[in-house]
Amino acid sequence: MKVEIIGAGIAGLTAAIALEKRGFQPKIYEQAKNLKAVGAGIILASNAMQVYKRLGLDEQLKSQGIPLNALNITNQKLQLISKVDLNYFKNKYNLQSLAIHRGKLQQVLLDNLKHTEICLDHQLKNITQQNEAYQLDFENGKSVNSTLLIGADGIHSKVRANLFPTGKIRSMRQICWRGVTQFELPSIYKNELNEAWGRGDRFAFVQFSHDQIYWYAVKSFKQSEKEFSEDHLSSYFQKYPPIVQEIIKATPAHTLHTTIMQDLKPISNWHDEFSCLIGDAAHATTPNMGQGACQSIEDAYILADCLSKQNVLDAFKTYQKIRMPKAHQVVKQSWQIGKISHWENPVAIAIRNKLLKLIPQKLNQVQLEKLFQLEKIIG
Numbered sequence: 001m002k003v004e005i006i007g008a009g010i011a012g013l014t015a016a017i018a019l020e021k022r023g024f025q026p027k028i029y030e031q032a033k034n035l036k037a038v039g040a041g042i043i044l045a046s047n048a049m050q051v052y053k054r055l056g057l058d059e060q061l062k063s064q065g066i067p068l069n070a071l072n073i074t075n076q077k078l079q080l081i082s083k084v085d086l087n088y089f090k091n092k093y094n095l096q097s098l099a100i101h102r103g104k105l106q107q108v109l110l111d112n113l114k115h116t117e118i119c120l121d122h123q124l125k126n127i128t129q130q131n132e133a134y135q136l137d138f139e140n141g142k143s144v145n146s147t148l149l150i151g152a153d154g155i156h157s158k159v160r161a162n163l164f165p166t167g168k169i170r171s172m173r174q175i176c177w178r179g180v181t182q183f184e185l186p187s188i189y190k191n192e193l194n195e196a197w198g199r200g201d202r203f204a205f206v207q208f209s210h211d212q213i214y215w216y217a218v219k220s221f222k223q224s225e226k227e228f229s230e231d232h233l234s235s236y237f238q239k240y241p242p243i244v245q246e247i248i249k250a251t252p253a254h255t256l257h258t259t260i261m262q263d264l265k266p267i268s269n270w271h272d273e274f275s276c277l278i279g280d281a282a283h284a285t286t287p288n289m290g291q292g293a294c295q296s297i298e299d300a301y302i303l304a305d306c307l308s309k310q311n312v313l314d315a316f317k318t319y320q321k322i323r324m325p326k327a328h329q330v331v332k333q334s335w336q337i338g339k340i341s342h343w344e345n346p347v348a349i350a351i352r353n354k355l356l357k358l359i360p361q362k363l364n365q366v367q368l369e370k371l372f373q374l375e376k377i378i379g
Contacts, residue, residue, distance in 0.1 A: 001307075002027065004136065004146040006124055006159050008035060010102075011279030011296035012152035013109035016116040017055055018304035026116045029138070031123035031153075035110065037103025040178040040257050041206065041214025043068070043193065044098040044105070046089045046372040048294040051301045053095055060108050065100030066208050070192040071290075075353055078196055078241050082356045084364045089372060099193065099208035101180070124153065127162040127275075134274060148312060149275035150303070152296075155264055157281035164277065166267050172286060172338050174261040175225040177233060178216045181251040185213060186243075193290075196240060197353075200344040203237055203244050215247050216287075218261065220342045230256055261286050263335060266328045271316035278303055283327040288337040291330050291371070299323055302375060322375045330371070 001024050005012045008030035016026040044052070044061065052058050069090075073082040090096045123139040127149075134146045151159025160167050185207050195204035205215040219236055221227045228236065233256075234248045264284035270277045279296030286292075302323055306315035343349050 001025065001148060002146075003148045003150060003307075004029065004144065005150045005152055006136075006157075007151070007153035007279075007281070008032070008118055009152060009154060009279070009296075010105065010109070010293050011281075011300050012150070013106065013113070014051070014055075014297050015150060015152060015278060015300035015304060017057075017109060017112050018301050019307070020114055020116060021055065022304055022308040024304070024307070028116060028118045029122040029124065029136070029144075030118055030120050031139075033121045035106070035118070035120070037101075037107060039102030039106075040180050040216070041208045042100055042102045042105060042293055043206070043290040044100060044297075045290060045294050046086070046093055046095065046097050046368075047374060048297040049095045049097060050093055050372070050374055051297050054301065055112075057108060057112060058095055060112075061098060061100060061105065062096075064104040064108060065098035066191065066206075066210075067096040068099055068191060068193060068206070069096075072192055072194045073356065074194055074196045076196055076198040076240055078194065078243075081197070081353050082359065082364065083361060084368060085361065088365055089368070093372075099206045099214065101208055101212075101214070124158040124162075127159065129274075132274065147274060148307075151275060151277045151281045152279050152300075153281055155262070155280045155284035157277065159275065160267075160277055160281050163272060163275055164267065164269060166269075168265040169262055169284075170265050170335075172261040172263075172335070173222075174218050174220050174338065174342065175228055176216055176218045176259050176261050176287075177230065178214070178257040178259075179248075179251040179255065180212060180214055181247065181255075182211050183213045183247055183250050184211075195341075196244070197341045197349075198237075198239065199346070199349060200342050201237065202341050203240055205244075205247055213247065215251075217248070218342075220344075225260055230258060261338060263331055266331055270320050270324065273313055276303060276316045276319065283324075283331055285327075285331040286334045286338050288334040288341070289330060289371075291334065295327050295330055298374065299327070326371075326375075 005028045071084040126137040128135040193206040201219040278299035306319045
């Protein structure tokens with residue numbers, strides 16, 4: 001069966017690989033004129049790595065990233081507040097979470113496509129239903145017919161806008177700067193992600209290759225993101241330890257990726273008879289849990305699994321029933337973390353940090369265990 005996929009991001013590429021392995025013939029339409037190794041870092045948590053292990057990609061990815069042993073939340077002085085030891089999940093699933101450059105992940109996925117054609121410079125314009133098919137019209141003037149359509153085209157999805165026009169994009173009123181730079185981290189920070197929570201802001205860093213780190217900085221704004229400038233970034237985080245200043249200053253300003261923290265307010269339906277949404281097109285989340293891409297990867301694999309076992313409509317229904325509760329819980333929880341981590345009242349911050357310290361590491365582990373567990377349909 002032929003499948004048209006809109007979007008050659010992580011969700012679209014992973015879906016194409018999973019579908020190929022099940023005998024489908026995917027074809028991807030991507031709005032970009034070329035696929036560059038762009039972006040910053042990404043965390044492939046245990047749930048994503050379990051999927052890639054099933055797809056036979058885990059060893060290739062391990063060679064391109066750095067394994068993570070811990071996820072830490074600290075105060076503004078980089079003093080530990082909360083820690084999740086990832087070695088438990090390493091032993092349970094016989095794999096490790098990875099920090100990796102998004103471009104390297106993209107290249108591994110591209111290298112593992114066997115016969116999927118990627119049509120570049122194809123920005124979707126309109127979708128028209130014609131009996132038991134869709135006519136897809138692109139901005140370049142071309143049109144194609146589709147009997148099985150997957151929308152993997154991100155938070156601003158044209159597929160969703162055409163077929164499920166109910167999505168509302170929400171802003172957290174926070175601006176995020178992401179950077180990649182050559183930097184030698186002290187040994188105490190290696191193989192772990194550290195996120196420091198300040199007062200209305202936070203800063204995080206992680207090593208993702210032998211000589212590079214990925215970092216991000218987030219700050220709340222009152223009226224507009226224009227309140228802040230990349231040129232003065234180091235001054236916004238001057239109350240943090242010297243290593244934070246060193247990391248910022250080691251990163252050329254023109255290489256930064258600046259975005260507004262936003263998500264998609266949960267919608268109640270991801271599919272109709274012939275089309276289905278996956279990834280950010282269905283449930284875009286703020287990146288406060290490092291689960292945006294991971295949830296997209298789960299979507300791609302589970303949808304392919306459902307399509308290989310059921311007729312299209314039943315497969316879409318099963319996929320939505322399995323994936324929606326977990327994905328929406330991630331959206332909700334990530335939004336809450338984004339708010340709590342940016343409290344500004346000193347008393348509230350002190351209480352928050354004290355309470356986080358009191359949470360047993362075992363409880364953090366149990367919560368992540370639910371997040372990392374893949375649904376039973378995956379065999």
